[in-house]
Amino acid sequence: xxxxxxxxxxxAEDLLLKVGFELQRTKGSHRIYFKNGIRVVVPFxxxxxxxxxxxxxxxxAIDSD
Numbered sequence: 001x002x003x004x005x006x007x008x009x010x011x012a013e014d015l016l017l018k019v020g021f022e023l024q025r026t027k028g029s030h031r032i033y034f035k036n037g038i039r040v041v042v043p044f045x046x047x048x049x050x051x052x053x054x055x056x057x058x059x060x061a062i063d064s065d
Contacts, residue, residue, distance in 0.1 A: 005055065
């Protein structure tokens with residue numbers, strides 16, 4: 001498997017919105033995006049790089065659509 005890119009929360013948000021996910025709600029520093037029964041939670045700490053597990057969840061959600 002190819003190495004996952006390093007993404008900030010803003011980069012992940014841009015990717016999700018571009019493919020049609022909608023911001024459903026915010027709870028604290030976490031933003032919840034939703035599309036066709038698929039939910040993705042992104043911890044939003046500006047400027048920080050997301051953990052690889054979160055990046056994988058984002059790409060899996062985009063691919064499963």
